[in-house]
Amino acid sequence: MKTSVVVLFLALFAAAPLLRGQILEGVQPRTGNFAQQGGSYYNFSSGSGCDLKVSVWGFVHNPGRYYVPCETNLLELMSFCGGPQRGALLDKVKIVRRGGPDRENELKEVFEVDLSKYLKVTNVGIIAPELLLDPGDLVVVDGEDISAVDTFLRIAQVVVAVASLVTATVAVLNIAK
Numbered sequence: 001m002k003t004s005v006v007v008l009f010l011a012l013f014a015a016a017p018l019l020r021g022q023i024l025e026g027v028q029p030r031t032g033n034f035a036q037q038g039g040s041y042y043n044f045s046s047g048s049g050c051d052l053k054v055s056v057w058g059f060v061h062n063p064g065r066y067y068v069p070c071e072t073n074l075l076e077l078m079s080f081c082g083g084p085q086r087g088a089l090l091d092k093v094k095i096v097r098r099g100g101p102d103r104e105n106e107l108k109e110v111f112e113v114d115l116s117k118y119l120k121v122t123n124v125g126i127i128a129p130e131l132l133l134d135p136g137d138l139v140v141v142d143g144e145d146i147s148a149v150d151t152f153l154r155i156a157q158v159v160v161a162v163a164s165l166v167t168a169t170v171a172v173l174n175i176a177k
Helices: 001-018 076-081 145-175
Strands: 042-045 051-058 064-069 088-098 107-113 138-143
Touching: 064 076, 076 138
Parallel strands: 042 064, 051 138
Antiparallel strands: 051 064, 088 107, 088 138
């Protein structure tokens, strides 16, 4: 009886990580030819005929190509993208602007926008020209890879779990004596 209790206890601890559920978040991409080639395509167009085609790269939850209404600004686009990921540098968001419809292969300008300052604004009526998007804009959200910290925390989590398992086993064995 004592052995079966210990075995059951150990089996529950061993199976605990496998029983965790996964919550899927974010917008699912609407597929098209672009998505079938390995990219993500998101269509938030208004149907009014006035839509922008913009692309988002980097530390956002859903990078890809976006069709959004003409009045969409950079903050709203970030919301369409599911927001920034951990490690995103919101004070250095780059906008790569093309020359226009007839000059798509030419760069008109590249500039940085400090989105973090707009997240602190308390005056509701402020819209800065740098937040306005043009057709064909490429938004690049740089970031710092924090995977080393995540790796350390995951290793620490495993060590704590193993230590808990050993402690619990010793406690059950002492109780069973």
